[in-house]
């Protein structure tokens with residue numbers, strides 16, 4: 067195929083544009099990205115070499131090489147790794163194939179609207195990770211030459227970072243990938259350093275990529291020619307010597323006090339392809355039956371694709387320092403999918419397959435231990451670093467809570483490390499332990515209400531008497547909350563009780579007065595139960611209301627309307643369940659209804675009022691009316707009558 071000019075995909079073009087005009091403060095990071103990609107490519111080739119005996123590729127001396135050229139002002143980063151086919155180059159480099167692209171597009175549009183101010187672009191780069199494109203922060207033109215292991219023809223890709231790139235075939239490309247940057251002018255004020263300078267490169271590799279497992283080599287400066295001493299023969303000039311710039315030490319095999327926080331942070335960015343700082347680093351060295359080392363990170367920022375179905379695990383699996391796979395989902399449950407890092411197991415085969423991993427006893431044991439460690443670390447952050455914990459919770463809380471549904475064994479530990487909005491404070495969520503300390507002596511359960519939003523829950527009539535009596539109620543408005551409250555019965559021996567279900571007795575009952583009142587209302591309640599039989603199972607009195615006339619409650623085991631809605635949204639058939647209509651006997655509307663009911667036998671005349679009481683209860687909790695038009699008609703009629 068001949069030379070072809072292609073256009074970048076729209077998102078890729080916008081991202082590139084952001085890079086070319088970058089005000090991102092850390093320009094040096096382009097090198098970390100290139101080395102990281104090269105290292106991944108070497109990992110992949112070694113693995114392919116181990117598993118595919120027929121692969122025609124040389125894996126004898128896998129390495130990365132930096133070739134600075136001060137005269138030409140270029141820097142070339144070469145690896146002899148897996149390389150890319152022509153289609154892969156177009157697919158991987160010309161487009162952003164990552165999930166979360168829609169989100170990226172939205173953010174890019176926002177950043178344009180804001181005139182791409184620094185904060186937006188830093189945040190965007192931090193969350194999305196721009197990888198290869200970061201080269202355009204320091205290069206006016208980038209040329210990539212690559213040949214995939216096992217293929218005979220290579221590909222050249224060139225772009226100046228405007229809207230297009232050029233693709234050519236290259237007959238004699240060496241296996242692997244070489245990326246040449248035509249460097250822009252040095253601008254110390256803008257943090258663009260001299261990337262053709264060996265001294266600068268040595269420093270950057272040491273700083274960002276020291277732990278990379280493959281050697282990163284560079285030819286040193288040619289030694290000054292030695293003048294022969296008088297009478298001696300001229301010394302043969304020696305060429306420059308190859309240096310290895312990194313120590314190649316696997317950070318996960320070191321103990322925590324041997325590694326600096328910066329080294330951990332750079333390693334985190336390498337494994338996660340993220341650009342933020344780790345919020346916490348967990349290092350585990352297990353000996354005994356199953357020997358393994360793990361180095362895990364809790365990120366500061368949530369990645370774009372946290373909620374995408376196809377998001378893989380962030381755990382890289384190694385066996386005795388050999389990279390095996392970068393998405394070992396078997397090692398971390400889905401609700402901890404934001405954990406990034408490395409697990410290096412000593413006793414697995416290098417050829418281990420996914421199927422084997424799924425059944426492996428050792429993997430299961432490691433996973434159990436890692437899960438407990440991650441949860442206890444979250445709890446420690448919660449106990450000791452409230453600000454960091456808030457950051458964590460805002461980013462990952464909703465996902466973390468999925469564990470309450472999926473990991474019964476750890477549910478109590480997850481609850482302990484979680485926080486929940488409550489009526490105690492509008493802005494500050496509460497830990498459950500704190501809720502317990504605020505409970506009155508005679509309260510022995512934890513009250514909660516689920517709903518679609520805080521506003522809807524707090525405005526619902528069910529909460530009235532709780533608010534009036536100052537009883538704290540958890541305000542649970544994430545979809546996952548609807549589900550976990552059905553599976554986790556209690557915390558610390560205290561039952562979770564929905565204030566929208568079952569019977570509530572908050573008026574400190576005076577039994578005699580109650581039974582008189584019940585008698586007085588009984589005929590009305592029975593009649594209303596029949597009149598509204600299509601919509602409710604029963605009509606009864608309640609003490610949970612103070613201002614409203616009526617509300618709807620489920621029985622203790624029924625689904626909430628929100629949960630029904632969630633099921634329907636996920637395509638499952640659920641019958642619309644009827645609930646109980648509760649009336650507030652101290653409300654004028656209910657009192658008058660009863661007076662009219664007892665005064666006349668023409669009960670049918672009260673049917674519209676009964677229907678409206680029910681409709682108002684549905685609306686008050688933010689629900690949807692089955693027949694809004696009919697209700698609107700009823701209202702019009704009743705208002706007209708009252709104005710007559």
Ligand SMILES: Nc1ncnc2c1ncn2[C@@H]1O[C@H](COP(=O)(O)OP(=O)(O)OP(=O)(O)O)[C@@H](O)[C@H]1O
Pocket residue numbers: 099103104107145147148149150158159194195196197198199242243338339340
């Ligand atoms: N040196 C290389 N050898 C082989 N493939 C490469 C190389 N550099 C990049 N690639 C391929 O191109 C893809 C895109 O690279 P890029 O750096 O843009 O993103 P990334 O590394 O996948 O993720 P991130 O943007 O989060 O860093 C890589 O995933 C890899 O498949």
